[in-house]
Amino acid sequence: MKGGRWRDRCIAALGLTGIWVLLWGSFSALTFVGGLIIAVIVLVVFPLPAVTYAGRIHPLGTLRFLGRFLTDMVVASFQVVRLAFSFGHVPTSAIVAVKLRAPSDLGLTMTAEALSLVPGSLIVDVDRKKGVLYVHVLEVKSAEQAEQFKEDVLELERRIIRAFGSPAERRIIEEVPA
Amino acid sequence: MSGVLDVIAWFLLVVGALLSLSAGVALIRFPDLLSRMHAATKPQVLGLLLVLIGCALRLRDAVDITTLLLVAVFSMATAPVAAHMIGRAAYRAGQARADLLVVDELADADDKR
Secondary structure, eight states, X not given: OHHHHHHHHHXXXXXXXXXXXHHHTSOOHHHHHHHHHHHHHHHHHSOOOOOOOOOOOOHHHHHHHXXXXXXXXXXXHHHHHHHHHOTTOOOOEEEEEEEOSSOOHHHHHHHHHHHHHSTTEXXXXXXXXXXXXXXXXXXOOXXXXXXXXXXXXXXXXXXXXXXXXXXXXXXXXXXXXX | OHHHHHHHHHHHHHHHHHHHHHHXXXXXXXXXXXXXXXXXXXXXXXXXXXXXXXXXXXXXXXXXHHHHHHHHHHHHHHHHHHHHHHHHHHHHTTXXXXXXXXXXXXXXXXXXX
């Protein structure tokens, strides 16, 4: 447990150093060491809540997730554009509750972020204890379409866990049917 | 070579700008706050990404490109949070128009957290 905490801190320090180096725009010993010192100070002064990450990044799953995410984003963006210019048509929508199968804090956050970045879906509320996302979906005409959307969200969760999930989450995803 | 890059950059900048324009139109045209949030946060994310890529292709300078990368990362990380906070506040304040919702499963939730 203690070792995991230190690993998380080191990853956070490296991430912050990366941002610092990017802000300077050039990689040199000075920017790297300076960034590292500032990252350590930031982490000591503003300690992060313990987000434990038990998973591993799977390159193939990540590629598949990213590819699908980008296509979804482009397709959905143009759907919203079409909707914006279809004058005289009032879009109806729905708020659906989706219960995720493996709701770790990080998994819940990543699913919510990925959903929110794709146009047409917006997180209205989250029940962290039960692992339920309340999603507002644009342009839903019937209850069947809302059900269909729930399956899409569960598919997205499956892709995210296949890309970044821990072995335990992976087992749940493979066993519990969508 | 640089001519080709310029043309691609030009194309990306125009498409990105058009997406942002459509976001503005949708913002005015959509009927209630929750659907407007879709327009306000999303087409614009793709629009912004395209504009940033276009700028990167045009500038071709490491210092600028790293800054553009940071802009992309942070806007993608923060836009959903902003949309969520406004949407949540609006729903609780009763700003969601129930007549436009086909299904509302949040209304059935016992405690609206």
